[in-house]
Amino acid sequence: MNTRIEHDLLGDLAVPEDAWYGIQTQRALDNFSITGVPISHFPELVKALAMVKAAAARANRDLGVLDGRKAEAILTACDEIIADRLHDQFVVDLIQGGAGTSTNMNANEVIANLALEKLGHEKGQYQHLHPNDDVNRSQSTNDAYPTAACLSVQFAAEPLIDAIASLKKALLAKGEEFADVVKMGRTQLQDAVPMTLGQEFEGFAVNLGEDIDRIHEACALLCEVNLGGTAIGTGINAHPRYQALAVRYLAELSGKPIVPAAHLVEATSDMGAFVFFSGILKRFAVKIGKMCNDLRLLSSGPRTGFAEILLPPMQPGSSIMPGKVNPVIPEAVNQTAYQVIASDLAVTLAAEAGQLQLNAMEPMIVYNLLNSIRMLCNACTMLEERCIRGIRANREQCARHLENSIGVITALVPHIGYGNASRIAATALNSGSTVRELVVAEGLLDALQLDRLLSPQAMLAPLPEAP
Structure with a gap:
């Protein structure tokens, strides 16, 4: 694999020649392999990072603290990332030490190298546009x-x-x-x-x-x-x-x-x-x-x-x-x-x-x-x-459960009393008879009354208001 050499405070390190990221991203790749899930797994995060960098570049340009030509190159690079270019270059594992510094630098380096291309320079030629001094200007990872x-x-x-x-x-x-x-x-x-x-x-x-x-x-x-x-x-x-x-x-x-x-x-x-x-x-x-x-x-x-x-x-x-x-x-x-x-x-x-x-x-x-x-x-x-x-x-099964249940006795409580209803429920449970059969057999209600009280209209809503 062809490489280029980049330098940071820890010294020199080889970075793949065709990589759009740089040395700090490479160190994070070497250090963190926890989830196997890179930043690129969530394009929402990649786009959000690019938007933050673009907003910063615009503000710094307007305030005269970032050269206009550099700002335009950074903005063009951010626009392309927002439009889904180079997401595969956001390679750092999402779980990382440093409070997200590796993620921030991954974004800074990809944007810087893409901006360098716009300015006619090679990747890694940061003397022309720097990941920290220019892309990260007025920012830290912490904001x-x-x-x-x-x-x-x-x-x-x-x-x-x-x-x-x-x-x-x-x-x-x-x-x-x-x-x-x-x-x-x-x-x-x-x-x-x-x-x-x-x-x-x-x-x-x-x-x-x-x-x-x-x-x-x-x-x-x-x-x-x-x-x-x-x-x-x-x-x-x-x-x-x-x-x-x-x-x-x-x-x-x-x-x-x-x-x-x-x-x-x-x-x-x-x-x-x-x-x-x-x-x-x-x-x-x-x-x-x-x-x-x-x-x-x-x-x-x-x-x-x-x-x-x-x-x-x-x-x-x-x-x-x-x-x-x-x-x-x-x-x-x-x-x-x-x-x-x-x-x-x-x-x-x-x-x-x-x-x-x-x-x-x-x-x-x-x-x-x-x-x-x-x-x-x-x-x-x-x-x-x-x-x-x-x-x-399963309409048939629902009907069978309803017919065999003693739960329908609740609808009869206002008409036969809680005591009678409890006794009927216990008898139905022990005998296998239905609530309807036992209520009619004891003469507590007749069949027509039961048809009305145990109808869906009666059981599925509050009691009707008294006239």
């Missing part, structure tokens, strides 16, 4: 990296919001389709009172859909950034008007309502917005996991379980039991939920580990947030397309 992280999480959240909205729509459609299917509701896995299968699916839809608003709220918190704080929030080495300009340009570039943090020292060390966002992801994971538990229970059987719904068969379920088909899609979503819940704990611990004016564990926070968002987005799409849309109601 550029978390600002890019705030942006990247918002970018990643957009397809997740769309996926949740689409899943909610599919669940509501099933709610409408199953509106006439009366079944038994259950509490603590025991028969409760009647409901419709449609109400059950509408409940799923409303429950998951609530978190669309929560994600928007969490994104709003991430619009406050510490760009301009440089090393610890004091603004050292930056022009007095740099922060306002850079943040304004970043808002324009990103299309997000980015604003400066109210207190840069506080904002440089605080990870509260990331913790809040992670908590919303955990909340949604818990909800979608619970729903998938319900889908697995409702489809259990097919002969000896609830079997009230039929999931679309996706693949053979056993290497030894012929004919077995497992609920593999809900199972995969359950596992996604567990991983997101675990990632929330990792984010929480990393945020708590901050010390004094910086949190060195930010890379772990960024990795876990972006990974959780992507997993949940994929899980929602998979669940909708490969499970929810194909669910069918």
Whole structure:
């Protein structure tokens, strides 16, 4: 492999000749091989980094602290990266020491070498345009990296919001389709009172859909950034008007309502917005996991379980039991939920580990947030397309469960009293007789009264108001 030699404070090091990154990225490649997941795995982060660098270059150009020709070369390079060029050159492992310095320098070096090309120079000829002096001017990792992280999480959240909205729509459609299917509701896995299968699916839809608003709220918190704080929030080495300009340009570039943090020292060390966002992801994971538990229970059987719904068969379920088909899609979503819940704990611990004016564990926070968002987005799409849309109601089984249940006795309590209802329920349970048979046999109500009181219209809504 042909190489070029670059130099930093630790000395000389060979870098692949065709690499757009430089020596500090190469050192990070040699040092960090934790996840095997490079920055490029999340294009949202790459684009966010390029936007931060472009906003900084514009501000520095306007303030006269960056040569106009260099600024234009940097801006052109950033535009190309935002348009998906050279993402494969963002190679550093997402988990890294240094509070994200390796990620920041990976961006600085790729942009610098691409800008050098625009100026007619070779890669590594940093005397003409430098990764630190020019691309990183008025910045440090401590403000550029978390600002890019705030942006990247918002970018990643957009397809997740769309996926949740689409899943909610599919669940509501099933709610409408199953509106006439009366079944038994259950509490603590025991028969409760009647409901419709449609109400059950509408409940799923409303429950998951609530978190669309929560994600928007969490994104709003991430619009406050510490760009301009440089090393610890004091603004050292930056022009007095740099922060306002850079943040304004970043808002324009990103299309997000980015604003400066109210207190840069506080904002440089605080990870509260990331913790809040992670908590919303955990909340949604818990909800979608619970729903998938319900889908697995409702489809259990097919002969000896609830079997009230039929999931679309996706693949053979056993290497030894012929004919077995497992609920593999809900199972995969359950596992996604567990991983997101675990990632929330990792984010929480990393945020708590901050010390004094910086949190060195930010890379772990960024990795876990972006990974959780992507997993949940994929899980929602998979669940909708490969499970929810194909669910069918087992109407006959729902009717059998309803007829055999003692739970319908609850609808008769206002008419025969709690004592009689309890006695009838116990007798039905021990004898195998139905509630209807025993109530008629004891003369507590006649058949016509029972037909009215045990009709879906009567059991699925509050009591009618007295005239």
